[in-house]
Amino acid sequence: MADIxxxxxxxxxxxxEVVDVMIPYFLEQYGNPSSIHKFADxxxxxxxxxxxxxxxxxxxxxxxxxxxxxxxxxxxSTALLSAIKAQPNKKEIITTTVEHPAILSLCEHLxxxxxxxxxxxxxKAGRLNIESYKKLLSDQVAIVSIMWANNETGTIFPVAExxxxxxxxxxxxxxxxxxxxxxxxxxxxDTKIDMLSLSGHKLHAPKGIGVLYLRRGTRYRPLLRGxxxxxxxxxxxxxxxxxxxxxxxxxxxxxxxxxxNTTVKEMRDRLEKxxxxxxxxxxxxxxxxxxxxxxTDIAFEYIEGESILMLLNKAGIAASSGSACTSGSLEPSxxxxxxxxxxxxxxxxxxxxxxxxxxxxxxxxxLEVMPSIVKTLRKLSPYWDGDGPVANPEQAFxxxxx
Amino acid sequence: MWDYSDKVKEHFFNPKNAGAVADANAxxxxxxxxxxxxxxxxxxxxxxxxxxxxxxxQTFGCGSAIASSSVxxxxxxxxxxxxxxxxxxxxxxxxxxxxPPEKMHCSVMGREALQAAIANYRGEVWKDDxxxxxxxxxxxxxxxxxIEEMVWANKLRTVEDVTxxxxxxxxxxxxxEDIEAILEKVLAEKGEKFDPxxxxxxxxxxxxxxxxxxxxxxxxxxxxxxxxxxxPSLLADGGDxxxxxxxxxxxxxxxxxxxxxxxxxxxxxxxIQQRLMEVMGEFIKVVPxxxxxxxAQIEVA
Numbered sequence: 211m212a213d214i215x216x217x218x219x220x221x222x223x224x225x226x227e228v229v230d231v232m233i234p235y236f237l238e239q240y241g242n243p244s245s246i247h248k249f250a251d252x253x254x255x256x257x258x259x260x261x262x263x264x265x266x267x268x269x270x271x272x273x274x275x276x277x278x279x280x281x282x283x284x285x286x287s288t289a290l291l292s293a294i295k296a297q298p299n300k301k302e303i304i305t306t307t308v309e310h311p312a313i314l315s316l317c318e319h320l321x322x323x324x325x326x327x328x329x330x331x332x333x334k335a336g337r338l339n340i341e342s343y344k345k346l347l348s349d350q351v352a353i354v355s356i357m358w359a360n361n362e363t364g365t366i367f368p369v370a371e372x373x374x375x376x377x378x379x380x381x382x383x384x385x386x387x388x389x390x391x392x393x394x395x396x397x398x399x400d401t402k403i404d405m406l407s408l409s410g411h412k413l414h415a416p417k418g419i420g421v422l423y424l425r426r427g428t429r430y431r432p433l434l435r436g437x438x439x440x441x442x443x444x445x446x447x448x449x450x451x452x453x454x455x456x457x458x459x460x461x462x463x464x465x466x467x468x469x470x471n472t473t474v475k476e477m478r479d480r481l482e483k484x485x486x487x488x489x490x491x492x493x494x495x496x497x498x499x500x501x502x503x504x505x506t507d508i509a510f511e512y513i514e515g516e517s518i519l520m521l522l523n524k525a526g527i528a529a530s531s532g533s534a535c536t537s538g539s540l541e542p543s544x545x546x547x548x549x550x551x552x553x554x555x556x557x558x559x560x561x562x563x564x565x566x567x568x569x570x571x572x573x574x575x576x577l578e579v580m581p582s583i584v585k586t587l588r589k590l591s592p593y594w595d596g597d598g599p600v601a602n603p604e605q606a607f608x609x610x611x612x
Numbered sequence: 613m614w615d616y617s618d619k620v621k622e623h624f625f626n627p628k629n630a631g632a633v634a635d636a637n638a639x640x641x642x643x644x645x646x647x648x649x650x651x652x653x654x655x656x657x658x659x660x661x662x663x664x665x666x667x668x669x670q671t672f673g674c675g676s677a678i679a680s681s682s683v684x685x686x687x688x689x690x691x692x693x694x695x696x697x698x699x700x701x702x703x704x705x706x707x708x709x710x711x712p713p714e715k716m717h718c719s720v721m722g723r724e725a726l727q728a729a730i731a732n733y734r735g736e737v738w739k740d741d742x743x744x745x746x747x748x749x750x751x752x753x754x755x756x757x758x759i760e761e762m763v764w765a766n767k768l769r770t771v772e773d774v775t776x777x778x779x780x781x782x783x784x785x786x787x788x789e790d791i792e793a794i795l796e797k798v799l800a801e802k803g804e805k806f807d808p809x810x811x812x813x814x815x816x817x818x819x820x821x822x823x824x825x826x827x828x829x830x831x832x833x834x835x836x837x838x839x840x841x842x843x844p845s846l847l848a849d850g851g852d853x854x855x856x857x858x859x860x861x862x863x864x865x866x867x868x869x870x871x872x873x874x875x876x877x878x879x880x881x882x883x884i885q886q887r888l889m890e891v892m893g894e895f896i897k898v899v900p901x902x903x904x905x906x907x908a909q910i911e912v913a
Contacts, residue, residue, distance in 0.1 A: 514648055516674035520624060533674065534648040542648060554672075557648035590630050590678060592641070592652040592670035609643040609650040610728060610738065 213526040214572045218412075219361050219389060219505060219563035220530055225414040225462055228455045232416070235451035243448050244437070253450050260457025264421055267460040268387075268406065269397035277422045277440045278453050282388040282409030283312040285422040286355070288433040288444070289384040289405040290316055293353035294325070295431040297382075300352035304381075306330045306338060306367070307548040309357050313386055314544070330356075336365040336496040336549050343372060347379035354383045358390035358406075362532055362545045362561055363496025364505025366390070370401045377402035382428065388412055392463035393470055393502050404428045410452065414565070415459035419452035466566050474564050475503035477573050481562055482506045484577040489584050491599060495551060495559060504564040507532070509546075509555040510584050512593035512603065518560055521583040527576055532559040554593060554603060616675060617709035623679035628686050633668040640728030640738070643721055647744070649673040651681050653725040655688075657733050662692045669725075676708075676715040683707050684722040693730050699723060702850055702869075713753040717744060748790050751783025751883070756794060763798045769810040771795070776812070779845055782883055831892070832858050838891050839865075842884060853884065856901040861894065864901040 215223070234252075241250025243257060261273040270276070279285045290303065290313070303320065305313055307329045317327045328346045330338050338356075347354075354376045359366045369385045376383040384405040390396070391406075392413035398406065405428065410419035424430055424443070436445030463470075482494055491511040510518060515531025522529055532543030534557060541547065546556035562576070588594040593603040600606040616624075636654035643650030650673065656666040667689050669681035684704055688696045701719040705711045711719060724738075731738035745757030762768060762777045771791045775781040781791050796806040826834065832855075839853055846852055851869040858864070867880065885898040 512672065514673050514677075517624070517678060520675045524625065541646065553645045553648070557645075557672075590627065590670060591672050592650060593672060607641060607650070607652060609641040609645070609652070610724075 211526070211571070211575055213528065214568075214575060215528050216562040216564060216568065216572075216576070217528045217530050218565040219364075219561065221411045221417065222414045222565055223567060224411075224416050224455070225459060227462060228415055228458045231458045232451040232455040235454055239450070243450055244439075253448075256454045256457075257448060257450060260453045260460075263457035263460045264408075267396075267464045268391060268408070268423060269399055270423055270425075271399040272426055274441065275424055275426055277424055277444050278448065278456075279420040279422050279444055280418055280449070281420040282310075282386065282407050282412075283420075284433070285407035285409075285420045286310075286312045286384075286386055287316055288422050289407060290320070290353060290355060291433055292405075292429075292431045293382050293384070294320070296429040297352045300350055302326045302328065302346075302348070302351045304328045304330065304343070304346050304351055304354040304356075306332065306356055308332055308336065308360055308362075308545045309355070310361055310386060310388070313355055313357070325352075326350075332548050334549050334551075335498070336360060336363050336545070337500075338367055340368070340371070340375075344375060347376060347381055349380060351376075351379075351381045354381055356383075356385055358385045358387035359393070359502050360496065360545060361389050362543060362559075363507045363549075364389070364502035364563075365496040366394070366500045366502065369403065373402040373404075389502060389505075392460070392467070393504055395467055398423060398425075410456040410459060413459050413463045415456040416452050419449055419456045421456070469566055471503045474566060474568070477568055477570060478504055478506050478562070478564050480570065481573045481576060482508070484573070485580055488577065488581050492584070493555070495546065495549060505561065506563075507559055507561045509551060510558040510560065511555045512591045512599055513558045513584065513587040515558050515560055517587050518558065518583060521586065522560075522579075525579045525583070527579070529563075530561050532561070533557040614676070614712050614715065616679075616712075619683075619707070619709040620676055620679040620711070623682040623708065624675045627669075627678055627682040629666075629668050629682065629689075630670070631668050632670060633666045636666075636668070638729040638733035640725040640730075640732060642724045642728050643673070644744075645672070649677045649718065649721055651677065651721055651725045653681070653684070653729045655729050655733065657693060662694070664688050664691055664693065664696060673718070673721075674715075676711055676718040677721065679708055680704055680711075680718040680722040681725075684726065688726065693733065696726060697730060699726060700850065713750055714747055716753050748794070749778075749780035749783065749787045752779040752880075754778050754780035756790075759791065759794050760798055763795060767813055769795065769799070769804075769806070769813055770808060773813050779883075826892070826894075828858065831861075834892055835863050835888060835896070838888050839884070842887060846880070851880075853880075857904065862897045862899055863888070864899050864904050866901045 239252045241247060241253060243250055243253040261276045264276045265273045303317060303325055305317055321327045330343055332338055356367050356369055356372055358369050373383040382404045385403055387406045388409045391408040404425045406423040408421045411417040432443050434445045439445055439448055485508055486492060493509055495507045495509055515533030519531050532546050534542050542556035546559055592607045593599055633654040633656050636656055638655040638657055640653045652670045654668045655664050658665050667685035669685055671678050671681045687699060687707060701723040704719040704722050705716060728738040745755040747755050748759060759774055759778055759780055766777055768774055768777060771781055771788050774791050781788050799806045835855060839855055854866040854868060856864045856866055881898050885896060888896040
């Protein structure tokens with residue numbers, strides 16, 4: 211069998227139809243959209259069409275609410291920095307402990323500059339406490355930034371409800387929806403969400419293209435100033451080929467959204483069920499009842515994630531892990547720590563994330579090899595003895611910290 | 613994914629001596645479960661000859677941790693415990709044909725498990741003598757704890773100071789913001805303020821920069837002089853550098869000791885080249901001596 215790609219929350223394959231619509235913008239319509247000649251006269255139309263395709267996927271009221279950026283990270287930075295620049299008297303930001311580094315690192319940086327960052331904790335299933343969120347909302351808060359869905363566990367946060375609460379308190383609301391767009395239906399015009407970030411490469415468009423949705427009337431300060439592109443809200447010559455590609459990808463995502471929530475979900479569920487039934491001492495992390503349809507994150511106790519990935523890779527299967535070793539850091543994923551997953555399990559988490567390109571046959575192929583991979587590594591583990599973990603694993607093996 | 617050598621992959625996919633030795637008389641347990649790396653090493657030592665007859669490992673950890681454990685057991689079987697104690701983490705890394713800088717600590721863990729096991733055999737208590745912090749300088753594998761300690765101990769005040777004392781920040785310079793953050797923190801604890809323009813605490817030995825064109829002999833002498841000034845910091849890491857040949861503006865060097873086999877050797881060479889160019893005021897290319905044979909082939913052709 212050909213190699214199996216189950217790392218679609220990291221990035222996705224560019225759809226062939228997307229590539230096809232992009233190519234003329236490299237070879238024929240390569241003019242600068244601002245120019246007045248025939249090399250450029252189709253570009254503005256292409257961009258407008260793409261804007262409407264994005265608009266249709268996220269359900270916003272106007273296509274002028276779509277600002278094309280270079281990536282999700284740029285959209286996130288633009289949103290937060292805009293909010294604090296536009297409201298210099300407000301010195302607080304509300305976010306969560308489980309955001310992507312694109313938000314967390316920026317907040318850490320702002321903290322050094324004197325901002326107060328409220329990081330909402332999550333419970334063991336990765337859920338937020340809305341009551342404690344309500345208590346933090348005040349006229350001191352410049353912006354609330356809550357991810358729509360978590361990249362590691364797929365857990366979905368109630369952003370529409372939280373945006374209503376923020377709006378009632380007069381606070382701006384941003385959501386990092388990089389993982390959610392294209393996987394779950396959304397209708398932004400029915401919400402009070404002021405800003406939303408999305409990224410092309412998570413939904414079969416190329417890398418290097420993103421969107422900041424900016425609700426009409428939301429106070430805004432650009433991150434990049436310069437030319438008049440994007441109505442002066444994001445200067446810099448348009449990445450026209452990628453914008454057109456992203457538009458096509460959004461159109462396809464809208465067509466496939468039901469497939470995503472039926473067939474893709476069935477594949478995910480079958481893999482999850484198969485693994486948890488055939489392998490002892492493993493469990494699914496996150497909010498099982500409120501999750502992206504394509505994601506499962508499974509903790510394999512007493513073994514380490516990078517080792518699992520290396521053996522999976524050898525078997526031609528691509529996934530990812532929340533272990534410290536895969537990132538070269540000293541701590542396992544902050545999402546696992548926030549959910550209070552014990553270290554012996556947090557380092558052994560593997561995320562399988564599907565797309566519409568996966569098949570049931572691939573699920574079966576993973577189920578075929580997974581038990582023996584886990585068995586092989588447990589044989590090497592000091593926490594494992596024969597067919598089960600050693601008694602009192604935390605006491606039985608107490609290495610000196612080195 | 614990491615750029616693991618074939619040797620690392622070989623030991624990971626087919627580990628040697630996995631599992632505990634049945635009637636072991638020495639056990640070492642080291643690592644940190646919070647960091648995701650922990651190792652139990654069990655040995656059977658012959659009481660008369662003190663030769664390690666059997667060694668087995670049980671490792672919770674990543675590919676390179678398992679490979680380091682595996683290769684360690686292979687290396688020490690048949691050694692006396694005194695000889696085994698001489699095995700350094702660089703030896704382990706070299707045996708694996710190098711480890712990425714972020715993964716050098718896996719080889720350290722192997723060496724420490726060995727020390728702990730031998731201490732256990734001798735009825736002693738092994739104490740680890742270092743604490744590991746977040747990796748700051750990826751070029752030279754220097755962590756935050758090391759930098760903080762050096763800032764405290766030597767009253768360092770600028771990024772340049774930190775580079776002079778620890779090498780951190782001396783390569784690609786991407787970590788300078790992180791080093792500044794450490795300086796800000798430590799200096800604040802001391803009641804001082806970080807000032808990027810502060811004079812260096814201790815000037816490294818100043819080499820006079822060369823002006824005007826040089827003869828080849830002058831060039832070679834100057835290169836030797838610069839290498840001499842860099843030698844102490846290489847020796848501190850158990851490595852060394854040797855000048856083999858100078859052809860035009862290309863200096864051929866041999867990296868020896870711990871530098872040999874460390875994947876950071878390339879970074880070290882880049883650092884040496886940078887330093888040479890600063891002092892000599894002309895473009896100098898530093899190339900491993902192993903490349904010389906290729907040069908000869910080109911000339912013949």
